[in-house]
Amino acid sequence: MAGEHTLTETESAVAQKLDGLVLDFEAMAIASNLFRAANAVRNHMERTVLAPHDLTWTAFVVLWVTWIWEPVETRIIAAEGGFSKATLSGVLTTLETRGFVSRSKSQTDGRLVMVRLTPAGRRLMKKLFPKFNAEERYVVAHIDPKERVAAADMLRAICFAVKTS
Amino acid sequence: MAGEHTLTETESAVAQKLDGLVLDFEAMAIASNLFRAANAVRNHMERTVLAPHDLTWTAFVVLWVTWIWEPVETRIIAAEGGFSKATLSGVLTTLETRGFVSRSKSQTDGRLVMVRLTPAGRRLMKKLFPKFNAEERYVVAHIDPKERVAAADMLRAICFAVKTS
DNA sequence: AAGAGATCGTTCGGGTACGAACTATCTGCC
DNA sequence: GGCAGATAGTTCGTACCCGAACGATCTCTT
Numbered sequence: 294m295a296g297e298h299t300l301t302e303t304e305s306a307v308a309q310k311l312d313g314l315v316l317d318f319e320a321m322a323i324a325s326n327l328f329r330a331a332n333a334v335r336n337h338m339e340r341t342v343l344a345p346h347d348l349t350w351t352a353f354v355v356l357w358v359t360w361i362w363e364p365v366e367t368r369i370i371a372a373e374g375g376f377s378k379a380t381l382s383g384v385l386t387t388l389e390t391r392g393f394v395s396r397s398k399s400q401t402d403g404r405l406v407m408v409r410l411t412p413a414g415r416r417l418m419k420k421l422f423p424k425f426n427a428e429e430r431y432v433v434a435h436i437d438p439k440e441r442v443a444a445a446d447m448l449r450a451i452c453f454a455v456k457t458s
Numbered sequence: 459m460a461g462e463h464t465l466t467e468t469e470s471a472v473a474q475k476l477d478g479l480v481l482d483f484e485a486m487a488i489a490s491n492l493f494r495a496a497n498a499v500r501n502h503m504e505r506t507v508l509a510p511h512d513l514t515w516t517a518f519v520v521l522w523v524t525w526i527w528e529p530v531e532t533r534i535i536a537a538e539g540g541f542s543k544a545t546l547s548g549v550l551t552t553l554e555t556r557g558f559v560s561r562s563k564s565q566t567d568g569r570l571v572m573v574r575l576t577p578a579g580r581r582l583m584k585k586l587f588p589k590f591n592a593e594e595r596y597v598v599a600h601i602d603p604k605e606r607v608a609a610a611d612m613l614r615a616i617c618f619a620v621k622t623s
Numbered sequence: 624a625a626g627a628g629a630t631c632g633t634t635c636g637g638g639t640a641c642g643a644a645c646t647a648t649c650t651g652c653c
Numbered sequence: 654g655g656c657a658g659a660t661a662g663t664t665c666g667t668a669c670c671c672g673a674a675c676g677a678t679c680t681c682t683t
Contacts, residue, residue, distance in 0.1 A: 306526045311587065319606050320594040324499060326613035331496035332540040333620040334489060339671090349671095351639060361471045367662065375497045380640050382663055387638070404648045404661040422476065429485040435615040440608065441484050447609050448491035450600040455498040504641090514641095516669065532632065545670045547633055552668075569631040569678045 327451070334432050342424050346417065351376065353421070355384050356410070359394060360418045364407040366399070393417060492616070499597050507589050511582065516541065518586070520549050521575070524559060525583045529572040531564070558582060 304318050335350050343353055354374045359365055371381045385408065388394045393414035399405035410418065436444055469483050500515050508518055519539040524530055536546045550573065553559045558579035564570035575583065601609055
């Protein structure tokens with residue numbers, strides 16, 4: 294999606310395949326670039342910050358949400374992180390095995406499982422998050438500072454459009 | 459990341475955890491929303507357009523790139539789609555088993571594998587892509603038309619920042 | 624022409640990723 | 654109180670997803 298080939302090349306190639314049909318190339322470009330950007334940032338973070346600690350992107354997100362909101366229910370972590378509870382269950386087991394988080398049943402509601410960081414998990418996040426934020430700053434460096442608020446809003450608008458469907 | 463909790467709540471919670479450290483909350487918000495948006499769009503597409511045909515997002519991207527550029531080398535598909543050649547190898551096998559693509563060795567370079575759509579694959583894309591583009595249009599509907607070009611540029615700027623690292 | 628080094632696709636192992644089915648628990652209504 | 658329905662988390666099956674290692678092939682240099 295808009296990788297080696299330029300957008301114009303892609304457009305004319307698509308137009309050939311679907312001549313006669315009306316297509317929204319602008320929407321196509323935004324959706325396409327949205328994924329390239331998200332993927333690129335994720336890979337960048339995994340290579341530069343996460344790989345030295347043998348952490349995946351998802352594992353880091355789980356640690357981050359837990360760190361900020363602990364003790365926290367698993368359904369909250371899944372919602373904040375944007376993945377399913379099935380996925381979270383596996384990642385939590387991985388992180389528990391490695392000694393970064395702990396699970397415990399809620400005292401007030403037997404259905405809930407509360408997640409906390411272990412001391413090792415807190416040490417890890419205290420060390421890792423500043424590095425992570427430094428890379429985030431690097432990633433947005435090429436966006437005009439005046440347009441950064443608009444950028445965040447635009448992305449929120451996309452989330453909103455999809456949620457209310 | 460910025461799910462149920464507002465951004466301000468998250469910020470003050472993070473600031474408490476790391477008081478004294480200088481953090482770029484704007485960069486954090488953009489990176490965070492970038493992932494929420496990409497994930498939301500992907501899930502939306504999978505539910506509305508792809509699930510009826512039992513296709514995953516990645517499988518669709520592979521079909522799309524192949525459809526536009528066939529015959530095409532696998533390394534091009536991986537680069538255009540933004541995933542590793544290891545991932546592509548598995549997805550291609552799945553699509554080959556289901557009769558949507560075919561692999562064949564290049565005549566001029568024995569290392570290369572050329573990928574083509576089968577007639578069934580072409581029929582599928584001709585039917586599927588207009589639906590897909592309609593959903594893309596829906597996704598960007600909440601972005602001011604005047605800002606859409608800037609939006610695409612902004613996403614490209616992020617890709618560029620990460621690539622040149 | 625012959626080896627060193629680069630390139631391409633596959634395979635392997637471990638870790639996500641999701642929907643569906645399942646168990647356990649809670650809540651509401653009678 | 655007791656049962657229907659909702660809710661939370663795990664498990665299961667299938668399908669990605671990546672880095673590393675691998676064998677096959679090409680290219681470059683001499």
